[in-house]
Amino acid sequence: xxxxxxxxxxxxxxxxxxxxxxxxxxxxxxxxxxxxxxxxxxxxxxxxxxxxxxxxxxxxxxxxxxxxxxxxxxxxxxxxxxxxxxxxxxxxxxxxxxxxxxxxxxxxxxxxxxxxxxxxxxxxxxxxxxxxxxxxxxxxxxxxxxxxxxxxxxxxxxxxxxxxxxxxxxxxxxxxxxxxxxxxxxxxxxxxxxxxxxxxxxxxxxxxxxxxxxxxxxxxxxxxxxxxxxxxxxxxxxxxxxxxxxxxxxxxxxxxxxxxxxxxxxxxxxxxxxxxxxxxxxxxxxxxxxxxxxxxxxxxxxxxxxxxxxxxxxxxxxxxxxxxxxx
Amino acid sequence: xxxxxxxxxxxxxxxxxxxxxxxxxxxxxxxxxxxxxxxxxxxxxxxxxxxxxxxxxxxxxxxxxxxxxxxxxxxxxxxxxxxxxxxxxxxxxxxxxxxxxxxxxxxxxxxxxxxxxxxxxxxxxxxxxxxxxxxxxxxxxxxxxxxxxxxxxxxxxxxxxxxxxxxxxxxxxxxxxxxxxxxxxxxxxxxxxxxxxxxxxxxxxxxxxxxxxxxxxxxxxxxxxxxxxxxxxxxxxxxxxxxxxxxxxxxxxxxxxxxxxxxxxxxxxxxxxxxxxxxxxxxxxxxxxxxxxxxxxxxxxxxxxxxxxxxxxxxxxxxxxxxxxxx
Numbered sequence: 068x069x070x071x072x073x074x075x076x077x078x079x080x081x082x083x084x085x086x087x088x089x090x091x092x093x094x095x096x097x098x099x100x101x102x103x104x105x106x107x108x109x110x111x112x113x114x115x116x117x118x119x120x121x122x123x124x125x126x127x128x129x130x131x132x133x134x135x136x137x138x139x140x141x142x143x144x145x146x147x148x149x150x151x152x153x154x155x156x157x158x159x160x161x162x163x164x165x166x167x168x169x170x171x172x173x174x175x176x177x178x179x180x181x182x183x184x185x186x187x188x189x190x191x192x193x194x195x196x197x198x199x200x201x202x203x204x205x206x207x208x209x210x211x212x213x214x215x216x217x218x219x220x221x222x223x224x225x226x227x228x229x230x231x232x233x234x235x236x237x238x239x240x241x242x243x244x245x246x247x248x249x250x251x252x253x254x255x256x257x258x259x260x261x262x263x264x265x266x267x268x269x270x271x272x273x274x275x276x277x278x279x280x281x282x283x284x285x286x287x288x289x290x291x292x293x294x295x296x297x298x299x300x301x302x303x304x305x306x307x308x309x310x311x312x313x314x315x316x317x318x319x320x321x322x323x324x325x326x327x328x329x330x331x332x333x334x335x336x337x338x339x340x341x342x343x344x345x346x347x348x349x350x351x352x353x354x355x356x357x358x359x360x361x362x363x364x365x366x367x368x369x370x371x372x373x374x375x376x377x378x379x380x381x382x383x384x385x386x387x388x389x390x391x392x393x394x
Numbered sequence: 395x396x397x398x399x400x401x402x403x404x405x406x407x408x409x410x411x412x413x414x415x416x417x418x419x420x421x422x423x424x425x426x427x428x429x430x431x432x433x434x435x436x437x438x439x440x441x442x443x444x445x446x447x448x449x450x451x452x453x454x455x456x457x458x459x460x461x462x463x464x465x466x467x468x469x470x471x472x473x474x475x476x477x478x479x480x481x482x483x484x485x486x487x488x489x490x491x492x493x494x495x496x497x498x499x500x501x502x503x504x505x506x507x508x509x510x511x512x513x514x515x516x517x518x519x520x521x522x523x524x525x526x527x528x529x530x531x532x533x534x535x536x537x538x539x540x541x542x543x544x545x546x547x548x549x550x551x552x553x554x555x556x557x558x559x560x561x562x563x564x565x566x567x568x569x570x571x572x573x574x575x576x577x578x579x580x581x582x583x584x585x586x587x588x589x590x591x592x593x594x595x596x597x598x599x600x601x602x603x604x605x606x607x608x609x610x611x612x613x614x615x616x617x618x619x620x621x622x623x624x625x626x627x628x629x630x631x632x633x634x635x636x637x638x639x640x641x642x643x644x645x646x647x648x649x650x651x652x653x654x655x656x657x658x659x660x661x662x663x664x665x666x667x668x669x670x671x672x673x674x675x676x677x678x679x680x681x682x683x684x685x686x687x688x689x690x691x692x693x694x695x696x697x698x699x700x701x702x703x704x705x706x707x708x709x710x711x712x713x714x715x716x717x718x719x720x721x
Contacts, residue, residue: 095428098425098427100425100442101422102442103444103445103446112673114673115427115429115673117430118430119430119673342675342713343675343708343710345675346439346441346442346446346674346675346676346706347673347674347675348669348670348672348673348674348675349673379673381670383670383717383720383721384717384718384721386717387714387717387718387721390710390711390713390714390717391711391714391718393710394710394711394714
């Protein structure tokens with residue numbers, strides 16, 4: 068079933084390069100930053116990306132591809148309580164398409180408001196973490212809208228892969244790449260972009276200890292799922308399992324070097340260090356790769372080390388607490 | 395006494411260009427960033443600069459020039475309780491020179507520690523805001539060390555001018571530049587870099603209302619000094635008066651379009667917006683130009699508007715308070 072790895076990588080790299088061209092007018096080529104904190108690090112600050120996270124890369128790629136394949140699509144629909152919601156809302160509006168986003172009713176009101184501000188129709192009533200997939204299917208059928216999956220979709224994965232692609236373009240000397248893992252879209256894109264370029268570049272995924280399904284899947288070689296949504300402060304990676312496509316890339320093709328886990332305290336410490344030393348306002352999920360590096364959990368790594376800092380849509384009260392405790 | 399303005403600008407521009415080449419190996423060319431907050435803005439985030447502020451630009455230029463002019467200098471000495479201290483310490487160490495920094499004893503212990511960590515000898519005992527200039531003179535004579543002034547020095551001004559120079563290189567479409575004013579080194583460098591390139595580029599300085607000596611000097615055409623050090627949260631611009639050289643550039647040559655002032659509450663609001671919307675961790679002084687823009691105090695401005703965000707060495711407790719109050 069699995070073909071030649073070199074052909075597999077080449078064909079995915081071509082898709083990532085096409086995605087990069089496709090989304091160029093709509094997203095930012097974020098800078099590769101050096102930092103006083105550690106001269107071995109190269110930062111890819113996706114907190115500076117449009118909507119404050121990497122998610123627009125995949126959302127624009129998926130919606131632009133959808134318009135090519137299906138010019139008369141009636142609209143798009145997605146489920147998300149976070150960064151994917153805003154990304155889909157913006158990409159849909161930019162393409163003149165209506166968007167419906169299902170957000171569980173107990174989600175952060177600020178994120179709901181931000182998604183509405185981008186022109187999407189937000190449905191929260193009766194939406195729960197448990198029924199949202201069923202509601203998504205039902206609503207997409209009623210409306211005749213196309214679903215934009217947050218991670219388990221090749222167009223999404225290729226779009227997210229442009230972050231690592233840009234990093235390696237700007238800093239071809241990078242030997243290690245570290246990125247957070249939720250559903251696996253970002254890390255799969257990074258793995259494909261990096262290994263297609265040079266099989267010697269090492270790529271690590273990072274998860275909270277409370278949400279270590281990717282590490283469990285990698286080590287057991289079975290796709291593992293968390294029973295209940297994990298209560299980690301890294302709310303961008305609460306997804307209970309990686310997608311089928313990410314399982315194929317990371318585990319079946321064994322392209323991920325390792326998945327490491329960090330504690331809640333280690334994530335908080337990394338958020339504080341990011342703000343004070345990197346001068347970047349990160350959300351906890353955005354600080355996962357930094358946490359893994361700083362705790363030494365990656366082991367000895369080839370340098371320079373590229374850290375993908377995935378987003379900056381933090382909760383104000385949370386960061387105030389972290390800063391206050393440290394004062 | 396004042397020569398032809400065009401010759402004046404050309405000669406200063408040549409010095410800024412030379413400074414840019416000279417300091418290139420030691421400082422960062424910070425990126426010009428777009429932001430979702432306002433598509434008319436271009437950000438120059440000097441919080442991402444080496445040591446967390448633009449001050450290294452001038453310090454490296456001044457110390458590299460000193461070594462050219464006086465190869466056998468015994469060392470350098472400076473007075474500062476903030477970003478200039480770390481900048482001089484680093485530039486001296488990089489050039490293999492000893493550095494002495496006089497810091498008033500009641501200054502932030504974290505900044506004292508950071509300056510020591512960069513290898514400088516820090517003297518705090520008996521140093522006060524009132525006697526520090528006299529102590530500087532005495533100590534520099536005793537040691538035979540050369541004084542690196544924080545702002546009233548052409549090498550410093552030309553070094554600081556590289557920030558605006560880079561911004562206009564990366565974004566030649568910028569029509570307005572806004573920067574904070576303390577002693578006037580940064581704003582004078584920005585004015586010289588911008589007006590030499592195109593007299594139509596407008597340049598604005600921003601001060602706290604509590605430290606409005608530059609505005610008073612500009613409007614009265616006399617160099618005005620504050621009686622006591624102002625108690626503004628923007629601790630980078632507590633200097634009581636702009637330097638003689640800045641007075642020449644900004645007022646005598648009338649090259650500054652205007653100096654505007656912002657309240658303490660407006661500065662705090664800008665810090666919060668910078669953290670939440672720009673995703674940049676700024677210190678209050680670093681948010682002055684954003685505060686002036688957001689409050690509309692610049693009046694109608696030609697766009698794009700380049701904001702020089704001067705630094706990110708914030709006090710943790712202060713920012714925790716700002717975030718908590720807003721939660």
